Every structure is written in structure tokens, then in C-alpha cells.
Amino acid sequence: MSTIEYLKLDDVDLTELMFTLNEDSLRSHLIDHPYFDEKSIRSWVEGKIDTDSMTGCKVRAVIIDGVLSGWCGIQPDECGFEVAIVISKKFWGSGVSIFRTLLLWAGQLGHKEVVFHLLDSRREYKSLAKKANRVRSSQLLGRRFNTYYFPVDSVG
Incomplete structure (x- = not known):
């Protein structure tokens, strides 16, 4: 079984995170956006750190077996709060x-x-x-998603 750790985004190597988030296999399941460069990854991380400081939110880098593998978090969206998991295909x-x-x-x-x-x-x-309480098709940023609604207290 893998060891999973969660670190604040300002505690990880941004270049390593950039390479992970630029993996084509990972990007194939995300909204289209330009590949990160040194400047844009810094700006993106600053935005996620701002999100992390908001009430009801928590955003972390994911370390699996000692390897920076991506990020996860709870962040606001138009449905309330969403959970997000963005990790390298090998994990x-x-x-x-x-x-x-x-x-x-x-x-x-x-x-x-x-x-x-x-x-x-x-x-x-x-x-x-x-x-899930319910599943529905949703449109976000011009793309179709399957959106799952989870009761927090009864999932585990």
C-alpha cells in the first residue's frame, strides 16, 4: 500500500509540480488550458494558496511514496464546494x-x-x-461533466 502525504503548495518544488501537471495523460481529463511554464505555475499556485485560505477550503500537494504526484483539494464552485484530485497517471x-x-x-x-x-x-x-445522492450531467467552461453529489457524513 502506498504512503500518501499532503503538503501545502508553497512547500513543494514548483518545477516538479509543473512537469507533473503538464503530463499529456493527466491533461486529457482536464479542461483545455496552455501548458504551464515557470511563470504560469507560480501564478496558478498563488491562486490555489489564496483558495486554501478561504473558509471551507483546503488545497494540498499530493506526495505518494515520496514522489510529488499532483494536487487535491476542496474548493468553491457554482454547486457549492467541489473536491478535486489531479494526479499523475502512474498514481x-x-x-x-x-x-x-x-x-x-x-x-x-x-x-x-x-x-x-x-x-x-x-x-x-x-x-x-x-x-452519491445524485449524479447529473453538467456544463462547465464549455465542457460536459458527470457531476456526483456526495453527502459528507455518510461516505467513507
Whole structure:
């Protein structure tokens, strides 16, 4: 079993994070955006640090077996608060553990429900749908998503 750690984004190497977030296999499941460079990754991290300081939010770098693997967090969106997991393809099997941690954080932050948006490039997950209150198709930034609504206190 992998060891997963969560660090504040200002405690990680931004160049290493940039290379991870620029992986094509990871980007294929995200909204289209330009590849990060040294300047844009710094700006993006500053924005996520600002999000982390907001009430109800928590954003962290994900370290799996000592390797900076991506990021995760709870952040605001038009549905309330969303959980996000963005990790390198070689660590995709760790997503379930990260998801459980995010739901624990959501409970600690006082959330009753969070949403999880998966781009339509991903299949609908029956295991997620079983735990969700509801699943619906949504449009965000011109793309289609499967959006799962999770009660915080009953998922684990």
C-alpha cells in the first residue's frame, strides 16, 4: 500500500509540480488550458494558496511514496464546494484513498455535501454513483461533466 502525504503548495518544488501537471495523460481529463511554464505555475499556485485560505477550503500537494504526484483539494464552485484530485497517471490507483481523505476534510470543515466533477472523457463510475445522492450531467467552461453529489457524513 502506498504512503500518501499532503503538503501545502508553497512547500513543494514548483518545477516538479509543473512537469507533473503538464503530463499529456493527466491533461486529457482536464479542461483545455496552455501548458504551464515557470511563470504560469507560480501564478496558478498563488491562486490555489489564496483558495486554501478561504473558509471551507483546503488545497494540498499530493506526495505518494515520496514522489510529488499532483494536487487535491476542496474548493468553491457554482454547486457549492467541489473536491478535486489531479494526479499523475502512474498514481491513478491512489485516487480512492485521496478521495476518502478529501471527504474527511470536508466533514472537518463543516460541509454537508460536496460535488465531484469528472470530465466526460472519463466513464461514469458506478461505485461513485452508488455513494452519491445524485449524479447529473453538467456544463462547465464549455465542457460536459458527470457531476456526483456526495453527502459528507455518510461516505467513507
